[in-house]
Amino acid sequence: MQKSTNIVITGAATVLLGLGSLLAAPGLQAAGQGLDPKVCKDKDNPPKDTVTQGYCLVIERTKGNCMGCHLIEGMSSGNIAPPMVSIKQRFPEKAKLREQISDATKVNPDTVMPPFGRHNILSADEIDKIVEYVWTL
Amino acid sequence: MKKILMLLAALGVVAGTMPAAMADPASDLKQFQAFFKNKFPTVAFDEYSNGLYALPGLEEYREQWTISNEFPPYELGLSLGKKLWETPFKNGKNFANCFKNGGKNIAQGYPYWDEGSQKIRTAEMDLMDCAKKNGENFSFLTADLSKEQGPRVQLAQLTAYFYSLSQGQRVKIDVSSPGALKAYEDGKKYWWQRRGQLNFACANCHMDLAGKNFGGNQPLSAALGHTTAWPAQRLEWGRLETIHQRYATCNSQVRAKPFKHGSEIYNHLQLYETYMSSGLPLTAPAMRN
Numbered sequence: 001m002q003k004s005t006n007i008v009i010t011g012a013a014t015v016l017l018g019l020g021s022l023l024a025a026p027g028l029q030a031a032g033q034g035l036d037p038k039v040c041k042d043k044d045n046p047p048k049d050t051v052t053q054g055y056c057l058v059i060e061r062t063k064g065n066c067m068g069c070h071l072i073e074g075m076s077s078g079n080i081a082p083p084m085v086s087i088k089q090r091f092p093e094k095a096k097l098r099e100q101i102s103d104a105t106k107v108n109p110d111t112v113m114p115p116f117g118r119h120n121i122l123s124a125d126e127i128d129k130i131v132e133y134v135w136t137l
Numbered sequence: 138m139k140k141i142l143m144l145l146a147a148l149g150v151v152a153g154t155m156p157a158a159m160a161d162p163a164s165d166l167k168q169f170q171a172f173f174k175n176k177f178p179t180v181a182f183d184e185y186s187n188g189l190y191a192l193p194g195l196e197e198y199r200e201q202w203t204i205s206n207e208f209p210p211y212e213l214g215l216s217l218g219k220k221l222w223e224t225p226f227k228n229g230k231n232f233a234n235c236f237k238n239g240g241k242n243i244a245q246g247y248p249y250w251d252e253g254s255q256k257i258r259t260a261e262m263d264l265m266d267c268a269k270k271n272g273e274n275f276s277f278l279t280a281d282l283s284k285e286q287g288p289r290v291q292l293a294q295l296t297a298y299f300y301s302l303s304q305g306q307r308v309k310i311d312v313s314s315p316g317a318l319k320a321y322e323d324g325k326k327y328w329w330q331r332r333g334q335l336n337f338a339c340a341n342c343h344m345d346l347a348g349k350n351f352g353g354n355q356p357l358s359a360a361l362g363h364t365t366a367w368p369a370q371r372l373e374w375g376r377l378e379t380i381h382q383r384y385a386t387c388n389s390q391v392r393a394k395p396f397k398h399g400s401e402i403y404n405h406l407q408l409y410e411t412y413m414s415s416g417l418p419l420t421a422p423a424m425r426n
Contacts, residue, residue, distance in 0.1 A: 068352040076353040080346055105336070112345060114335040121334055 054133025057126050064122065064130055069113070072137065081113065084137045094131055101127050101134075162312050162321055162412060169413045172344065173361045185362030186420045192348040195356045198426055211297070211370040211422045214290070214377040218298030221291070226271040232295070235267035244303035245419055246310055248408050250317035257320045257404040261296050261379060282398035283385065286376075289398065293377040297368040300421035308365065308414050317408070324409030327402060333393030339406075342387070356426060364411045366423035377422055380407060 039047050040056035047053050058064040059075070066072065069080035091097040100107060102117030102124075116122040122130070173185070177193060184191035190199040222232045222240075233239040248259045268275055280288035312321045331338045343360035350356050367380040381403045385395035396402050 065352075078349070078351045078353055078355075080349045080351060112337065112341045114337075119334045119336060 050129050050132045051136055052133075054129035054131070057122065057130050058133055063126065064116070066130075066134075084134060087137050088135050091135075094135070097131050097134065098127055101130060162318070165325070166413060166415055170361060173347075173359055177348065177359070182416070183418060185359060185414070186365040186417045188362060188366055188423065188425055189348075189356045189358035191362065192356075192359060194348055195350075198356055202424060202426075205372075205424050209370075209424055210372075210375070211377055211424060214294045214370065215297050215301060215422055217291070218294030218296070218377075221295045222298045226268075226273050228271055230271055232264065232267055232299075235263070235270070240299060241302045242306050244300045244421075245306035245308050248404060248411060249310060250312070250314050250320065252314070252316070255316055256401070257317070257408050259399075259404055259407060260299055261292055261381075261399070264292070264295055264299060282379075282381075283395070289379060289382065290376050293368040293379045293382070296379060297377050297422040300368065300419060303419050304421070305418050308411060308417050308419065310408070310412055310415070312408070312412055320405045320408055321412065323402065324405035324407070327406050328409055333388065333391030335391040337391040339387065358425075360410065360413060362414055362417055364407060365414055365417050366420045366425065368421060369423045369425050371425045373426075 035052060035055045037059055039052060040059065047056060058066045058072070061068075066084065067075040067077040069078045071077040071079065071083035073085070087097065091100070100113075101122070103115040104111045104113035105115055105118075114121060117124065117127055170182075173180070177191075179193060180191050187199075189195055190202050225231050237243055244260060247263075248257050250256075251258045265278055269278055275288070275291065276285075277288035277292040282289045282292065312318060328339045331341070339360070342357050343363065346357050347359040348357065364380060367383065368377045369380075369383070370377050379398065381398045381400075384403050384406060385398065388395040
């Protein structure tokens with residue numbers, strides 16, 4: 001069962017959303033900067049830019065799987081955590097964002113967000129890449 | 138014990154959101170049930186026996202569940218359990234002979250503290266003992282139930298039938314003796330402890346996040362009512378399973394090493410969870426997402 005969840009962020013985003021649902025096939029739509037999950041599977045030509053690499057780590061179930069909890073535009077997402085929008089505005093300092101991903105319990109000891117760095121779910125390098133991608137959301 | 142502690146340390150288990158030491162089971166129970174009453178004021182108490190389908194926001198799942206209940210997919214497994222229950226042993230006796238009241242309307246008292254063995258006993262344990270005492274050699278008596286699905290599912294089917302004989306009875310277990318109290322505390326500790334690489338306590342998913350949807354297609358049930366529907370069948374599994382198999386799955390999901398089927402810690406966890414569901418009607422077996 002796939003539940004499609006849409007939220008309205010701003011006027012402009014609404015228009016984009018509307019277009020998106022007209023143009024794209026239902027299900028997993030291109031997210032963020034028009035990225036397609038297929039690029040992550042391309043063994044012959046693996047993504048070279050950090051943003052795309054970060055995107056691939058975010059959507060990989062055994063790595064970030066961030067959309068399991070956070071709504072990420074265009075992905076089948078959970079509703080456990082705040083939607084991933086306007087990250088750049090809300091985290092102008094990348095170090096703070098890195099800290100939140102590396103060990104969210106430092107910010108809030110009761111959080112359910114896994115401590116990705118502290119528990120070695122993601123390496124420091126992987127977290128850096130995720131930061132680059134998430135910043136584009 | 139030392140080994141277990143070391144294992145837990147290696148897995149990064151840390152004390153979770155455990156509230157300050159609670160006085161006794163009766164007040165734990167009050168607090169636990171009040172938590173859900175506050176969280177979901179519109180949900181009637183008895184509804185919690187229907188698992189995640191009781192919760193607001195998950196109506197879409199409830200509709201599908203209601204339809205599937207017209208011809209429940211667990212019927213086949215349940216009928217196999219019934220057959221096993223009714224087929225006489227080689228000595229002419231059968232499972233019903235091992236239990237009070239022929240096994241009817243007694244499951245609401247499980248698990249229970251047994252003074253003789255100084256252990257918590259589950260329905261599965263009593264069913265297995267019954268078969269053993271009567272000289273039977275079902276494969277579930279000797280199999281590694283954590284690994285061997287066939288024998289485990291057969292035991293789940295038998296247990297499902299046993300529980301079905303008590304459908305509608307309200308959970309009522311006794312944790313007053315010192316031994317039971319100790320087991321209860323052990324289960325309670327496990328419930329609140331964070332574990333696994335993903336660092337989750339049972340309470341995180343089944344209290345904090347109850348009613349939420351993981352990944353858009355995995356709704357989460359409230360802990361209240363846990364155990365009332367088990368053994369149960371999940372759409373994804375397509376077979377009846379024991380509650381210990383459910384526990385193991387929940388452990389694996391957070392990348393914690395599951396304990397063995399039938400292990401003491403799972404018995405204690407089951408005791409704690411069942412006590413927290415005191416007063417709710419049994420619905421086992423049931424379908425679940």
